[in-house]
Amino acid sequence: MSVLSCDRLNCDNIMCDYTLFHYYICEECLEELRMKVLKIQNDLTVTEMKSFVEDFIESHKPNVRDNGTYNLELLDSLVEDR
Ligand SMILES: [Zn+2]
Numbered sequence: 001m002s003v004l005s006c007d008r009l010n011c012d013n014i015m016c017d018y019t020l021f022h023y024y025i026c027e028e029c030l031e032e033l034r035m036k037v038l039k040i041q042n043d044l045t046v047t048e049m050k051s052f053v054e055d056f057i058e059s060h061k062p063n064v065r066d067n068g069t070y071n072l073e074l075l076d077s078l079v080e081d082r
Pocket of ligand 1 (some may be wrong): 006007008011012013025026027028029030
């Protein structure tokens with residue numbers, strides 16, 4: 001059985017379903033990365049995206065678990081259909 005641990009600094013997750021620029025990344029970190037990418041104001045080249053991803057992989061995972069997803073779920077729970 002192979003264990004694919006997340007390459008994100010300080011991330012202990014060992015069930016990584018994804019690879020990105022040869023990094024293993026867990027779903028939790030990928031979601032956080034996706035939220036950060038959403039905030040980028042300009043179009044990136046693949047090279048620029050690669051360095052953005054590398055910076056992210058080397059950044060510490062926040063201690064508070066997955067704020068982005070938590071807040072998104074909170075927001076979604078507050079949105080009502082007309
Ligand atoms: Zn991770």
